[in-house]
Amino acid sequence: MNRREFIFAWWKKKPVYQIYPKSFFDTTGSGTGDLRGVIEKLDHVKSLGAGVIWLTPIYPSPMIDNGYDIADYTAINPLFGTMKDFDELIAEAKRRDIKIVMDLVFNHSSDQHPWFLESKTSRENPKADWYIWRDEKTNWRSIFGGSAWTWCEERGQYYLHTFAKEQPDLNWENPDVRRALFDAANFWLDKGVGGFRIDAIVYIKKPEKFLDGKADAPDGTCAVHNMIANTPGILDFLREFKREVFAGRDIFTVAEANSVKPEELKFWVGNDGVFDMLFEFSHVNVMFNNGDEVWHRSHPIKLSEFKKALSSSQAVTRHSWYPIYFENHDKPRSVNNFFPHGSDKILAAKAMAIILFGLRGTPFIYQGEEIGMTNAAFKTIDEYDDISSRGAYDLARADGLSDKEAMRFVQKFSRDNARTPMQWNSSANAGFTSGKPWLPVHDDFKTCNVEAEEKNPDSVLNFYRKLSALRNSSDVLLRGEYEEIFPTNEEIFPTNEEIFVFTRMLGMKKIIIAVNFTTHDVNLPEKIFDGAKKILGNYPDEKNFLRATEAVIYGN
Ligand code: NOJ
Numbered sequence: 013m014n015r016r017e018f019i020f021a022w023w024k025k026k027p028v029y030q031i032y033p034k035s036f037f038d039t040t041g042s043g044t045g046d047l048r049g050v051i052e053k054l055d056h057v058k059s060l061g062a063g064v065i066w067l068t069p070i071y072p073s074p075m076i077d078n079g080y081d082i083a084d085y086t087a088i089n090p091l092f093g094t095m096k097d098f099d100e101l102i103a104e105a106k107r108r109d110i111k112i113v114m115d116l117v118f119n120h121s122s123d124q125h126p127w128f129l130e131s132k133t134s135r136e137n138p139k140a141d142w143y144i145w146r147d148e149k150t151n152w153r154s155i156f157g158g159s160a161w162t163w164c165e166e167r168g169q170y171y172l173h174t175f176a177k178e179q180p181d182l183n184w185e186n187p188d189v190r191r192a193l194f195d196a197a198n199f200w201l202d203k204g205v206g207g208f209r210i211d212a213i214v215y216i217k218k219p220e221k222f223l224d225g226k227a228d229a230p231d232g233t234c235a236v237h238n239m240i241a242n243t244p245g246i247l248d249f250l251r252e253f254k255r256e257v258f259a260g261r262d263i264f265t266v267a268e269a270n271s272v273k274p275e276e277l278k279f280w281v282g283n284d285g286v287f288d289m290l291f292e293f294s295h296v297n298v299m300f301n302n303g304d305e306v307w308h309r310s311h312p313i314k315l316s317e318f319k320k321a322l323s324s325s326q327a328v329t330r331h332s333w334y335p336i337y338f339e340n341h342d343k344p345r346s347v348n349n350f351f352p353h354g355s356d357k358i359l360a361a362k363a364m365a366i367i368l369f370g371l372r373g374t375p376f377i378y379q380g381e382e383i384g385m386t387n388a389a390f391k392t393i394d395e396y397d398d399i400s401s402r403g404a405y406d407l408a409r410a411d412g413l414s415d416k417e418a419m420r421f422v423q424k425f426s427r428d429n430a431r432t433p434m435q436w437n438s439s440a441n442a443g444f445t446s447g448k449p450w451l452p453v454h455d456d457f458k459t460c461n462v463e464a465e466e467k468n469p470d471s472v473l474n475f476y477r478k479l480s481a482l483r484n485s486s487d488v489l490l491r492g493e494y495e496e497i498f499p500t501n502e503e504i505f506p507t508n509e510e511i512f513v514f515t516r517m518l519g520m521k522k523i524i525i526a527v528n529f530t531t532h533d534v535n536l537p538e539k540i541f542d543g544a545k546k547i548l549g550n551y552p553d554e555k556n557f558l559r560a561t562e563a564v565i566y567g568n
Pocket residue numbers: 077080117175211212268341342
């Protein structure tokens with residue numbers, strides 16, 4: 013592969029479409045989506061110009077964390093289908109020039125994985141140190157709330173879990189553990205998958221000081237994240253991972269890596285790094301302080317902070333590449349998340365799409381984003397399935413919030429917001445299932461659904477298709493340099509908290525994108541468009557100012 017081909021590798025050219033199979037399309041009436049459902053809807057994915065599908069975990073699992081608790085790394089969960097279905101999915105996707113990317117969850121397994129079942133039996137069995145066992149526990153809080161340590165009666169020790177107690181952390185210090193994980197990854201590559209999204213990878217190395225069993229966090233509520241994320245020495249594991257699995261294969265890897273610092277990025281991504289791209293969280297976590305993602309301690313998003321996070325990650329794309337995303341299965345719907353209450357939802361969905369396709373990097377579309385799906389807002393905590401919502405609720409109550417106050421944050425941030433079933437048409441259950449859906453369908457499905465939007469030339473769906481076609485055929489959007497206009501200087505640009513304006517430049521060619529995040533008109537500083545012509549926008553006509561939630565793309 014020569015350098016030019018490497019720089020504009022296939023995974024940079026087309027968007028990735030993320031599928032949460034449980035909520036995508038059910039072909040059996042079980043109430044749960046399945047692999048045959050993904051096969052049936054491949055043409056929908058294709059219509060968005062996507063070149064890759066990222067499937068969240070489809071392995072056997074007790075589903076405590078909806079598949080992020082894996083009980084067998086090299087098989088298919090019968091809930092989703094069979095290995096034959098999976099092979100057919102790869103083949104059918106290939107026929108449409110789409111690659112399938114798997115989710116690797118290697119920081120932890122399920123507590124029902126045979127490795128853990130063996131490990132917990134004694135301190136002497138062959139898998140005794142495949143997990144992290146200690147006689148004493150620290151005060152660390154797990155990411156889903158509650159202690160990060162759980163006592164195991166059988167073995168008479170505590171085990172560590174960064175996430176739920178049913179997700180014990182694997183001990184990467186043990187070479188046999190690493191070998192077993194690398195073998196599992198290679199199993200899927202040999203089947204022809206196009207690469208991996210790699211879960212929670214920053215937690216695989218635990219700090220040395222932890223090993224003496226006395227490493228309390230400075231404050232008793234401090235999350236395990238702050239104690240173990242990105243521990244020095246982690247790169248040795250990751251380089252071995254690359255050597256043993258990715259090296260020499262024409263695949264792409266995107267690692268979930270909250271908290272990697274900008275100065276460390278060169279070791280993580282790019283030619284000399286380990287992965288092709290990193291999912292970092294700075295722009296989607298601007299409402300949280302100090303990396304501690306406690307929902308009820310969030311503050312309202314300041315547009316200037318959001319833009320600053322985006323612009324600094326755009327800088328990374330000068331030497332490496334970046335995934336552009338605003339939604340996934342862990343985040344609220346962006347229409348609710350980034351726009352003020354009262355914004356028009358269709359305009360907002362289109363405005364976000366303009367940014368998604370306008371920034372430099374590979375756009376990741378999360379299922380339902382392309383039709384403008386919105387947050388679920390169930391009334392009581394019992395209606396939420398998401399394990400982290402229940403943990404966040406308990407933490408808020410323990411901090412003195414009333415049920416009503418705690419629920420306000422759950423409704424705003426619950427991961428179930430993104431997990432309600434995909435809305436295909438206006439028939440019962442939005443056409444997602446003929447049975448009882450595992451999570452209720454959003455009540456706006458009569459108007460917000462694929463079939464209705466197919467027929468409407470002005471729909472969010474058709475806007476996505478246009479934008480994707482535009483990006484896939486535009487050198488400036490694919491390769492052009494990013495620059496923010498009037499970044500974060502209140503004096504020069506008093507509308508800093510209201511609009512986001514940036515350009516993409518390639519030689520003499522220029523694209524200018526401007527988005528109004530308010531519900532009122534905002535004047536544009538003069539000459540922003542500088543004689544350029546409007547290419548696309550979420551209003552049909554043109555003004556010399558931006559209307560409520562207006563987003564435009566201009567080009568010369
Ligand atoms: C990140 C995944 O995206 C999330 O859904 C999961 O709960 C955690 N990692 C733990 O695997």
